[in-house]
Amino acid sequence: MSERVSIFDTTLRDGEQSPGCSMNLDEKLRMARQLDALGVDIIEAGFPIASDDDFAAVREVARSCRRPVIAALCRTTPEDIERAWEALAEAARPRIHTFVATSDIHLQHKLQKSREEVLEMSCQAVRRARSFTEDVEFSAEDATRSDLDYLCRVITAVIDEGATVVNIPDTVGYTIPSEYPHIIRTLRERVPNIDRAVISVHCHNDLGLGVANTLAAIVAGARQVECTINGIGERAGNASLEEIVMAMRVRKDLIPFETGIISEEIYRSSQTLSNITGVHVQPNKAIVGKNAFAHEAGIHQHGVLKNRLTYEIMTPESVGVKTNSLVLGKHSGRHALNKKYEEMGYQISRAELDKAYKLFTKLADQKKEVFEEDLLAILQDGIAHIPEHFKLRAVQATAGTAVLATALVTLANTETEESTTQTSAGDGPVNAVYEAIDKLTGLKGNLLDYTVRAITHGTDAVGEVFVHVEFDGVSYTGKAASTDIVDASARAYLNAVNKALYAKARKQIANNEQVLADAM
Numbered sequence: 405m406s407e408r409v410s411i412f413d414t415t416l417r418d419g420e421q422s423p424g425c426s427m428n429l430d431e432k433l434r435m436a437r438q439l440d441a442l443g444v445d446i447i448e449a450g451f452p453i454a455s456d457d458d459f460a461a462v463r464e465v466a467r468s469c470r471r472p473v474i475a476a477l478c479r480t481t482p483e484d485i486e487r488a489w490e491a492l493a494e495a496a497r498p499r500i501h502t503f504v505a506t507s508d509i510h511l512q513h514k515l516q517k518s519r520e521e522v523l524e525m526s527c528q529a530v531r532r533a534r535s536f537t538e539d540v541e542f543s544a545e546d547a548t549r550s551d552l553d554y555l556c557r558v559i560t561a562v563i564d565e566g567a568t569v570v571n572i573p574d575t576v577g578y579t580i581p582s583e584y585p586h587i588i589r590t591l592r593e594r595v596p597n598i599d600r601a602v603i604s605v606h607c608h609n610d611l612g613l614g615v616a617n618t619l620a621a622i623v624a625g626a627r628q629v630e631c632t633i634n635g636i637g638e639r640a641g642n643a644s645l646e647e648i649v650m651a652m653r654v655r656k657d658l659i660p661f662e663t664g665i666i667s668e669e670i671y672r673s674s675q676t677l678s679n680i681t682g683v684h685v686q687p688n689k690a691i692v693g694k695n696a697f698a699h700e701a702g703i704h705q706h707g708v709l710k711n712r713l714t715y716e717i718m719t720p721e722s723v724g725v726k727t728n729s730l731v732l733g734k735h736s737g738r739h740a741l742n743k744k745y746e747e748m749g750y751q752i753s754r755a756e757l758d759k760a761y762k763l764f765t766k767l768a769d770q771k772k773e774v775f776e777e778d779l780l781a782i783l784q785d786g787i788a789h790i791p792e793h794f795k796l797r798a799v800q801a802t803a804g805t806a807v808l809a810t811a812l813v814t815l816a817n818t819e820t821e822e823s824t825t826q827t828s829a830g831d832g833p834v835n836a837v838y839e840a841i842d843k844l845t846g847l848k849g850n851l852l853d854y855t856v857r858a859i860t861h862g863t864d865a866v867g868e869v870f871v872h873v874e875f876d877g878v879s880y881t882g883k884a885a886s887t888d889i890v891d892a893s894a895r896a897y898l899n900a901v902n903k904a905l906y907a908k909a910r911k912q913i914a915n916n917e918q919v920l921a922d923a924m
């Protein structure tokens with residue numbers, strides 16, 4: 405058996421910090437379940453002291469994912485560590501991940517501490533974390549710009565205090581593949597107790613070298629790698645999980661280590677994340693991009709047809725990309741639909757199946773063939789995770805080069821069960837629809853971003869609309885899929901409206917509870 409490299413996924417923490425990638429609790433849980441299915445060893449679920457939402461995310465992910473280790477991030481202060489531990493209380497396999505910067509730049513300008521002070525803070529933090537759990541990771545933030553002698557001292561000291569994983573992050577994406585392995589090797593040579601901890605790496609992509617640096621570090625002795633799906637993360641992102649894993653698999657001759665990743669789940673993981681955040685990968689993205697396995701050039705096609713090995717170093721199937729196969733038709737029943745979802749890896753409840761089936765029959769009426777992507781769209785769009793305050797009853801829009809765009813929208817208020825209709829003119833049909841919705845809801849939305857893309861093939865394709873809308877200074881995402889773009893646009897916008905109303909209602913409940921607590 406070859407040695408194993410642990411995959412530490414930080415899509416829900418470092419990844420979620422990137423602009424446009426924020427997720428609500430339900431979305432984080434959905435992503436966490438997919439990461440579990442993918443076989444990652446560790447899920448970093450959040451930074452509990454940063455916000456109540458992060459705290460809840462760590463707690464709920466820990467409750468629902470029992471196989472992987474669940475990590476919670478914290479600084480070195482007692483409050484930070486205790487808050488992380490509180491969030492992990494119900495985890496089957498908890499890990500406290502504490503960090504402090506070790507580079508002089510950070511010490512002087514951010515922490516205003518001396519090297520000795522930071523060394524002491526590190527030791528105290530690890531000692532405190534170890535009083536709660538045996539699994540403690542320590543990160544020396546900005547390690548690649550730290551003095552190497554000092555870094556060795558800190559790492560020796562925290563291992564003495566009981567750190568089981570020592571992470572050497574390239575926080576600012578500064579190192580290169582000829583330097584990083586040198587740092588890892590130096591630690592292995594000069595830190596006398598290094599055999600008592602796992603060396604971890606965490607690379608950022610500011611110079612586009614995140615994956616290259618990670619692989620170089622593995623060869624030099626790192627046995628945990630921190631990464632994200634689709635490479636999302638701060639600034640230019642983190643090293644991408646799918647690229648690291650597939651490079652290790654394809655070049656097993658040079659990087660002979662195992663991971664626990666079920667590579668056939670890679671594409672679905674990538675899609676799930678894109679679907680949740682609305683941030684899609686570029687077509688030429690390695691492993692999961694739309695064109696990653698497309699052999700357009702004639703000479704390539706000819707070669708691939710004769711023998712795929714001519715131009716393919718891995719098969720699309722190995723990362724879970726399926727050739728577009730017809731899965732269900734108009735006459736498929738509820739049972740067949742459920743079975744198909746199970747095959748696709750989704751366990752859905754009875755109520756969800758009822759809802760999905762209704763949407764499926766509607767879609768099957770409009771389209772001759774229903775593909776797996778269609779079913780995915782139904783699942784991800786149709787089964788709302790947010791209570792719907794407003795529902796779309798009807799939408800009609802007229803537009804053209806010679807007429808003023810107008811829209812007529814009917815919304816149902818699910819509380820009062822009343823339906824109301826409004827008309828509006830606008831700058832194009834979508835704008836007219838949104839104006840009408842604003843009149844009906846009484847909320848003024850500021851549309852920050854609007855994207856539409858075809859998620860299935862052909863002119864009868866299902867289109868997916870993504871919006872970022874600001875209400876009262878807070879931005880919400882909304883999405884919907886339909887064969888009718890105006891319908892999808894209206895429902896995507898309403899999805900954002902309902903999220904805003906839901907967030908407002910939850911805040912109100914929290915405030916009331918606080919008032920009650922203060923009164924007692």
Ligand SMILES: [Zn+2]
Pocket residue numbers: 418575606608637638642
């Ligand atoms: Zn990072």
